[in-house]
Amino acid sequence: MNKKIIPYGRQHITEEDIEAVKEALLSEYLTQGPKIREFEDNFAKYIGCKHAVAVSSGTAALHLSAMALNVRPGDKVIVTPLTFVATANCVRYCGGEVVFADIDPFTYLLDVKSVKKLLESSPKGTYQGIIPVDFAGRAVNLEEFKKLADEYNLWILEDACHAPGGYFFDSNNEKQPCGNGNYADLAIFSFHPVKHIACGEGGMITTNDDNLYKKLLLFRTHGITKNDISYPYENSIEFATGGYKDETEYPEWYMEMQELGYNYRLTDFQAALGNSQLKRADEGLKRRREIAKIYESAFKEKKYILYQPGVVDGHAYHLYVIEVIDRLNLYKYLREKNVFAQIHYIPAHLMPYYRKEGYTEGDLPFAEKYYKHCISLPMFPTLNEEELQYIIKTIDDFYLK
Numbered sequence: 097m098n099k100k101i102i103p104y105g106r107q108h109i110t111e112e113d114i115e116a117v118k119e120a121l122l123s124e125y126l127t128q129g130p131k132i133r134e135f136e137d138n139f140a141k142y143i144g145c146k147h148a149v150a151v152s153s154g155t156a157a158l159h160l161s162a163m164a165l166n167v168r169p170g171d172k173v174i175v176t177p178l179t180f181v182a183t184a185n186c187v188r189y190c191g192g193e194v195v196f197a198d199i200d201p202f203t204y205l206l207d208v209k210s211v212k213k214l215l216e217s218s219p220k221g222t223y224q225g226i227i228p229v230d231f232a233g234r235a236v237n238l239e240e241f242k243k244l245a246d247e248y249n250l251w252i253l254e255d256a257c258h259a260p261g262g263y264f265f266d267s268n269n270e271k272q273p274c275g276n277g278n279y280a281d282l283a284i285f286s287f288h289p290v291k292h293i294a295c296g297e298g299g300m301i302t303t304n305d306d307n308l309y310k311k312l313l314l315f316r317t318h319g320i321t322k323n324d325i326s327y328p329y330e331n332s333i334e335f336a337t338g339g340y341k342d343e344t345e346y347p348e349w350y351m352e353m354q355e356l357g358y359n360y361r362l363t364d365f366q367a368a369l370g371n372s373q374l375k376r377a378d379e380g381l382k383r384r385r386e387i388a389k390i391y392e393s394a395f396k397e398k399k400y401i402l403y404q405p406g407v408v409d410g411h412a413y414h415l416y417v418i419e420v421i422d423r424l425n426l427y428k429y430l431r432e433k434n435v436f437a438q439i440h441y442i443p444a445h446l447m448p449y450y451r452k453e454g455y456t457e458g459d460l461p462f463a464e465k466y467y468k469h470c471i472s473l474p475m476f477p478t479l480n481e482e483e484l485q486y487i488i489k490t491i492d493d494f495y496l497k
């Protein structure tokens with residue numbers, strides 16, 4: 097038996113990472129220093145988008161995005177149920193209403209047909225936006241969603257937490273990396289340790305839209321700005337500058353709180369870690385794809401497998417999911433053998449909070465059926481051959497015993 101527990105995901109911290117954080121800790125800045133911008137620029141380049149805004153978590157990224165997209169009380173937003181609950185919750189933070197649509201049982205992604213059905217069954221203007229998730233690391237075909245979004249005047253917020261480095265091919269057969277902003281208005285990422293790039297806590301928002309970018313910067317820091325002094329309240333400027341102001345110059349201390357924002361900043365030493373991790377992102381992705389190939393061929397012909405999506409071009413493999421018979425007992429058996437596989441996710445609409453909003457079993461049959469059989473196998477770049485073979489053999493042993 098494997099002596100050490102094999103988790104479903106694990107961060108990879110190198111000496112180089114430690115040096116990068118140490119350097120940041122010994123610098124002038126623990127927070128609000130130059131590492132943040134450096135991380136944003138590097139990340140934007142990696143993803144292939146115009147702007148990136150670093151924030152304190154993926155959840156903060158979702159909240160700021162919902163604010164920037166102007167979600168208001170009563171607004172209806174369509175969300176996939178197969179995700180971490182934070183995806184849906186950002187709509188609630190702004191007082192909006194979450195409307196779940198079902199998944200495609202083969203891709204596990206928000207089903208464009210199910211969304212279309214919702215849109216067609218209500219008058220135009222009923223819904224304001226869509227939040228699809230690149231679940232498990234598989235890229236949503238955003239071109240399809242964009243057609244619907246244009247027709248119904250909706251925004252798209254892509255939750256790409258599982259998929260930095262993932263991509264889909266559009267109808268011109270061009271590669272469209274997750275979060276590149278060509279189809280979605282905004283995309284968000286998380287740097288929680290189980291994700292591809294670890295900062296401890298942390299998140300990023302990407303966009304090609306200059307206006308949304310400006311709003312995000314404002315909301316990230318209390319709604320305060322020192323640079324963009326353009327608010328229409330001249331009286332406020334006159335009072336606060338105490339007569340210092342001439343036509344072109346403001347005193348050093350002058351700043352404006354223009355909107356109600358939050359403190360959702362990332363620290364400099366976290367950004368330093370992010371920068372260092374980002375350098376190895378492609379390497380990690382390559383290993384994840386190798387592991388997926390090995391899993392796929394190991395389970396291909398197995399009778400206990402009900403379904404596995406297997407190897408898909410552009411998949412970033414945050415998770416490797418299989419659907420199996422007798423899932424609960426397999427899960428228990430694996431834990432006894434130190435393989436800590438995981439179940440992702442309890443469909444969000446069946447959480448007590450969303451049940452209170454009126455959801456119940458049977459509402460989203462494909463998400464619920466998936467949940468009965470799914471299990472996420474260990475998937476992280478430092479998973480070695482021996483561990484991988486041990487996991488596969490342990491699963492086999494369970495069904496053959």
Ligand SMILES: *Cc1c(COP(=O)(O)O)cnc(C)c1O
Nearest residue numbers: 153154155180182257286287288
């Ligand atoms: C991790 C995750 C989040 C939340 O990110 P945090 O950084 O933990 O706040 C949101 N959506 C999805 C799909 C995630 O996997």
